[in-house]
Amino acid sequence: MMLTESHRDPFAHAFADLDDFEVKSLAAAFRPRRTTADRVRAALAGLAGGKGTLLSHDETAWASITFSGTRHCVVMEFCGIDAVACGEDLIERLPDHEFAIPGQLVADATIAMVDHRFGAMERLEVTCVLLLLEEG
Secondary structure (H helix, E strand, O other): OOOOOOOOOOOHHHHOOHHHOOOOOHHHHOOOOOOHHHHHHHHHHHHOOOOOEEEEEEEEEEEOOOOEEEEEEEEEEEEOHHHHHHHHHHHHHHHHOOOOOOOEEEEEEEEEEEEEEOOOOOEEEEEEEEEEEEOO
Protein backbone atom coordinates (compact mmCIF):
# COMPACT_ATOMS: atom_id res chain seq x y z
CA MET A 1 0.00 0.00 0.00
CA MET A 2 1.42 3.39 -1.02
CA LEU A 3 1.01 6.34 1.30
CA THR A 4 1.29 8.84 -1.52
CA GLU A 5 0.27 8.36 -5.03
CA SER A 6 1.79 10.33 -7.91
CA HIS A 7 0.48 10.39 -11.41
CA ARG A 8 3.63 12.15 -12.62
CA ASP A 9 5.82 10.23 -15.05
CA PRO A 10 9.15 9.53 -13.28
CA PHE A 11 10.94 9.34 -16.66
CA ALA A 12 9.52 12.52 -18.17
CA HIS A 13 12.90 14.29 -17.91
CA ALA A 14 14.51 11.64 -20.11
CA PHE A 15 12.12 12.38 -22.96
CA ALA A 16 11.80 16.13 -22.46
CA ASP A 17 12.51 18.70 -25.14
CA LEU A 18 16.22 19.54 -24.93
CA ASP A 19 15.55 23.20 -25.74
CA ASP A 20 14.24 23.59 -22.19
CA PHE A 21 17.64 22.76 -20.69
CA GLU A 22 20.66 25.02 -20.43
CA VAL A 23 23.78 23.22 -21.65
CA LYS A 24 27.15 24.57 -20.59
CA SER A 25 30.20 23.72 -22.63
CA LEU A 26 32.54 21.25 -21.00
CA ALA A 27 35.32 22.34 -23.34
CA ALA A 28 35.48 25.77 -21.70
CA ALA A 29 35.44 24.29 -18.22
CA PHE A 30 38.17 21.73 -18.89
CA ARG A 31 40.38 23.56 -21.37
CA PRO A 32 43.89 22.06 -21.22
CA ARG A 33 46.71 24.39 -20.24
CA ARG A 34 48.94 25.43 -23.14
CA THR A 35 52.48 24.18 -22.73
CA THR A 36 55.65 25.89 -23.89
CA ALA A 37 55.78 23.44 -26.81
CA ASP A 38 52.24 24.46 -27.83
CA ARG A 39 53.28 28.12 -27.74
CA VAL A 40 56.40 27.45 -29.83
CA ARG A 41 54.34 25.63 -32.47
CA ALA A 42 51.76 28.44 -32.52
CA ALA A 43 54.46 31.10 -32.88
CA LEU A 44 56.11 29.26 -35.78
CA ALA A 45 52.76 28.66 -37.47
CA GLY A 46 51.97 32.37 -37.18
CA LEU A 47 55.39 33.29 -38.57
CA ALA A 48 54.75 30.92 -41.49
CA GLY A 49 51.39 32.51 -42.25
CA GLY A 50 49.51 29.37 -41.21
CA LYS A 51 50.50 27.60 -44.45
CA GLY A 52 52.91 25.03 -43.01
CA THR A 53 52.12 21.54 -41.80
CA LEU A 54 53.84 20.31 -38.66
CA LEU A 55 55.70 17.06 -39.32
CA SER A 56 57.51 16.65 -36.02
CA HIS A 57 58.44 18.49 -32.83
CA ASP A 58 61.12 17.28 -30.44
CA GLU A 59 61.62 19.01 -27.10
CA THR A 60 64.77 18.36 -25.07
CA ALA A 61 65.41 19.77 -21.60
CA TRP A 62 68.89 21.11 -20.92
CA ALA A 63 70.69 22.98 -18.17
CA SER A 64 74.02 24.66 -17.53
CA ILE A 65 75.50 26.14 -14.38
CA THR A 66 73.69 29.46 -14.87
CA PHE A 67 70.73 28.67 -17.16
CA SER A 68 68.08 26.04 -17.74
CA GLY A 69 65.64 25.67 -20.57
CA THR A 70 64.55 23.58 -23.53
CA ARG A 71 65.71 22.96 -27.07
CA HIS A 72 62.94 22.62 -29.65
CA CYS A 73 63.48 21.03 -33.05
CA VAL A 74 60.44 21.63 -35.27
CA VAL A 75 60.05 20.23 -38.80
CA MET A 76 57.45 21.91 -41.02
CA GLU A 77 56.35 21.09 -44.56
CA PHE A 78 55.06 23.54 -47.16
CA CYS A 79 53.33 22.13 -50.26
CA GLY A 80 52.31 24.25 -53.25
CA ILE A 81 53.60 27.55 -54.62
CA ASP A 82 51.84 29.81 -52.10
CA ALA A 83 52.83 27.69 -49.12
CA VAL A 84 56.45 27.46 -50.30
CA ALA A 85 56.57 31.26 -50.52
CA CYS A 86 55.42 31.42 -46.88
CA GLY A 87 58.07 28.85 -45.95
CA GLU A 88 60.77 30.94 -47.62
CA ASP A 89 59.50 33.93 -45.67
CA LEU A 90 59.81 31.88 -42.46
CA ILE A 91 63.42 31.05 -43.35
CA GLU A 92 64.20 34.72 -43.87
CA ARG A 93 62.42 36.08 -40.78
CA LEU A 94 63.09 33.40 -38.12
CA PRO A 95 66.62 34.36 -36.96
CA ASP A 96 65.64 37.99 -36.22
CA HIS A 97 62.08 37.38 -34.97
CA GLU A 98 61.20 38.55 -31.43
CA PHE A 99 59.13 35.78 -29.85
CA ALA A 100 56.61 36.49 -27.07
CA ILE A 101 56.44 33.24 -25.08
CA PRO A 102 55.45 33.82 -21.43
CA GLY A 103 58.16 32.85 -18.96
CA GLN A 104 60.63 32.01 -21.73
CA LEU A 105 63.40 33.87 -23.55
CA VAL A 106 64.31 32.67 -27.03
CA ALA A 107 68.11 32.73 -26.91
CA ASP A 108 68.65 31.32 -30.40
CA ALA A 109 66.43 30.56 -33.37
CA THR A 110 68.03 28.99 -36.43
CA ILE A 111 67.19 27.05 -39.56
CA ALA A 112 69.03 23.73 -39.30
CA MET A 113 67.99 22.18 -42.61
CA VAL A 114 66.02 23.00 -45.75
CA ASP A 115 64.85 20.48 -48.34
CA HIS A 116 63.35 22.24 -51.37
CA ARG A 117 61.93 20.07 -54.16
CA PHE A 118 60.71 21.47 -57.42
CA GLY A 119 58.34 19.89 -59.90
CA ALA A 120 54.62 19.61 -60.50
CA MET A 121 54.03 19.83 -56.74
CA GLU A 122 56.62 22.14 -55.26
CA ARG A 123 57.53 21.17 -51.69
CA LEU A 124 59.66 22.75 -48.97
CA GLU A 125 60.65 21.07 -45.72
CA VAL A 126 62.17 23.32 -43.05
CA THR A 127 63.80 22.26 -39.78
CA CYS A 128 63.81 25.02 -37.15
CA VAL A 129 65.81 24.81 -33.93
CA LEU A 130 64.93 27.11 -31.01
CA LEU A 131 66.79 27.36 -27.74
CA LEU A 132 64.59 28.68 -24.91
CA LEU A 133 65.78 29.87 -21.51
CA GLU A 134 63.51 30.00 -18.48
CA GLU A 135 63.10 33.56 -17.21
CA GLY A 136 63.49 34.27 -13.55
